[in-house]
Amino acid sequence: IYNFSAGPAVLPGPVLKKAQEELLDYQGSGMSVMELSHRSSLFEDIITEAENLLRKLMDIPENYHVLFLQGGASLQFSSVPLNLAQNKKALYVNTGSWAKKAIAAAQAIPSVNTKVIASSEDKNFTYIPQITKDQIDQDASYLHITTNETIGGISYQEIPDTGRVPLVADMSSNILSNNYQVKDFGIIYAGAQKNIGPAGLTVVIIRDDLLNEQSLFAPMLDYRVQADSHSMYNTPPTFSIYMAKLVFEWLQDLGGVSQMVKYNQQKSGLLYDAIDRSNLFQSPVNKKDRSLTNIPFLTASDQLNQEFINAAQRQGFENLKGHRSVGGMRASLYNAFPLTGVKRLVDFMEEFEKAHGG
Numbered sequence: 001i002y003n004f005s006a007g008p009a010v011l012p013g014p015v016l017k018k019a020q021e022e023l024l025d026y027q028g029s030g031m032s033v034m035e036l037s038h039r040s041s042l043f044e045d046i047i048t049e050a051e052n053l054l055r056k057l058m059d060i061p062e063n064y065h066v067l068f069l070q071g072g073a074s075l076q077f078s079s080v081p082l083n084l085a086q087n088k089k090a091l092y093v094n095t096g097s098w099a100k101k102a103i104a105a106a107q108a109i110p111s112v113n114t115k116v117i118a119s120s121e122d123k124n125f126t127y128i129p130q131i132t133k134d135q136i137d138q139d140a141s142y143l144h145i146t147t148n149e150t151i152g153g154i155s156y157q158e159i160p161d162t163g164r165v166p167l168v169a170d171m172s173s174n175i176l177s178n179n180y181q182v183k184d185f186g187i188i189y190a191g192a193q194k195n196i197g198p199a200g201l202t203v204v205i206i207r208d209d210l211l212n213e214q215s216l217f218a219p220m221l222d223y224r225v226q227a228d229s230h231s232m233y234n235t236p237p238t239f240s241i242y243m244a245k246l247v248f249e250w251l252q253d254l255g256g257v258s259q260m261v262k263y264n265q266q267k268s269g270l271l272y273d274a275i276d277r278s279n280l281f282q283s284p285v286n287k288k289d290r291s292l293t294n295i296p297f298l299t300a301s302d303q304l305n306q307e308f309i310n311a312a313q314r315q316g317f318e319n320l321k322g323h324r325s326v327g328g329m330r331a332s333l334y335n336a337f338p339l340t341g342v343k344r345l346v347d348f349m350e351e352f353e354k355a356h357g358g
């Protein structure tokens, strides 16, 4: 089958195989990787290697910490304003469902002065609004963007210049699938379950100077506590970190992020071309803001959409149903999704269109 899920998403076959081989006996220890103490030298090696690989893959400068946390990207919606913006201004760009959740979490903290400086809500979140430096209050503690809206299928092709205001990014659905430079961000965070590994792990990359000066009421949410304890303040999600390490190795063997971006451009290009050629399917998204990783498309009616989804599923195309909030279809093409799967889908879309008078 081909799994188009938006997350948890398909993992690379060789990674699953390696994990299977090592599952019962990790490197001759007689223990599963899930049974290793997080304080053991075997696990220390795993987490250190995972961090080193991610640093290499993303070219993370030395003045950034890499944290392996829990609570999903959703907990970061609260952690970011709690750490950075108490009694200060926090700026947001509203680009859709996930940006809205981040905004709502900041607004829920009374001591944070939350301001939305740009939005694409006027056109149902089908584009990325332009932001200029003049719109950005230089006293603000940060500007938050969602680099890829997983549901709406739009993404930033270029990162806005924010002057001296740190840029904070929810990169959950296009981390390791883009050409962004870490040095352009103050904080990057991402739930792992799309491009990194299984659910349960959240990666946070934070510039040193953004670690809070005063300790936060909740140590688990405190970036400085987590950085000082190297993500070991409590028991980290050991198995998910191990899997992430395997995914990073796989990605490195394939030539790293730049190779992956080319591969993803090829995959998404095939699908977008098919949609643009079609008289039955269409893309709801502004062309220049189209996501490489999440591709929504639809026909003229809900009924036909459902018919397509059912017929596709019978052929082994899983999880093509669009998010319940927007309907239609959505193909998520993260790094581990194979090109052959896109080719098959395109063929199937053409057959379906012919059968429906196209």
Ligand code: PLP
Binding pocket: 006, 007, 071, 072, 073, 074, 075, 098, 146, 148, 149, 150, 151, 170, 171, 172, 173, 190, 191, 192
């Ligand atoms: N942000 C984006 C862009 C997402 O796609 C998701 C989940 O799909 C989230 C945040 C929420 O992530 P989590 O489920 O890890 O809290």
